[in-house]
C-alpha cells in the first residue's frame with residue numbers, strides 16, 4: 001500500500017476534478033459564508049488587514065476576502081486548482097504548497113483554511129500543519145478553519161448522492177459505514193460523467209480529527225482555541241484560534257476589548273457534535 005500524505009490525498013481528489021469543481025459546488029454561497037467567518041474573526045481582533053487563504057482551490061473562498069481585506073494571498077498544492085484560482089483572481093498571488101510546507105509566506109492578520117482542507121491531512125501531519133499555520137500568523141493574528149464532524153462521515157460519506165450540473169452528471173459514493181468512529185479514515189469516490197465516455201474519477205481520502213486532538217495539536221503549535229461552533233449549514237466544526245499571548249503582552253479582542261484571549265466559547269449556544 002502506498003504511503004498516504006496530505007499531498008497525495010489532495011492530488012487524488014482534485015487534480016483531474018479541477019475543471020469540474022466550480023460546477024460541482026455551484027450551489028454554495030461563498031460570500032455569505034466567508035463574510036460570516038470574517039465577522040467571527042472580528043470578534044477576536046481581525047480588523048480587515050492581510051489574509052491568507054490556505055487550500056484555496058479554484059479561488060471561490062478567496063474571492064470574498066478580496067472585498068473585505070487589505071491584502072490577500074492564497075495557497076494551493078494542486079497545480080490544476082491553483083491555475084484556476086489565478087485565472088479567477090489575477091491580483092492574488094497563489095503559492096503552490098500544502099499546509100504542511102507553507103514556509104514563511106508572511107505574518108498575516110487572518111489565515112483562513114476552510115471547506116475540507118484539514119480533513120485531507122492525516123493525523124500524523126496535523127502538528128506540522130498547525131506549526132506552519134502558526135508561523136504565518138501575525139502575533140495578533142486569527143486562524144479560522146473548519147473540520148468535518150462524525151455526522152458528516154456517518155452521513156454523506158456513507159451514502160450515494162447524484163447531482164446534475166449542465167451536461168455533467170456527478171455520482172458521489174461514500175464508502176464509510178454509518179457507524180464510522182472517531183479518528184477513523186474515510187473514503188469516497190466522485191465520478192463525473194460527460195457524454196458517453198468513461199467517468200472521470202476522483203478519490204477522496206479524509207481523516208476525522210476529534211476536537212480534543214485538534215485542540216491539543218493547536219496547543220503544541222502555540223495556538224489556542226478562542227471560539228468554536230457548529231456551522232449551521234453543514235455538519236462542520238468551525239475553529240477560531242489565536243497565538244498564545246506572550247507574557248505581559250496584551251491582545252486586543254475586537255469589540256469585547258478584554259485582556260487576553262477569552263476561554264473557548266460555543267458561539268450562539270450551538271452545541272458541537274463530537
Ligand SMILES: C[S@@+](CC[C@H](N)C(=O)[O-])C[C@H]1O[C@@H](n2cnc3c(N)ncnc32)[C@H](O)[C@@H]1O
Nearest residue numbers: 006010055056057060061098099115116117120
Ligand atoms: C473542497 S476544496 C476547498 C477549496 C476552497 N477552499 C473552497 O472553499 O472552494 C479542498 C481543497 O483543499 C486542498 N487541500 C487538500 N489537502 C491540502 C493540504 N494538505 N494543504 C493545502 N491544501 C490542501 C485541495 O487541493 C482542495 O483545493
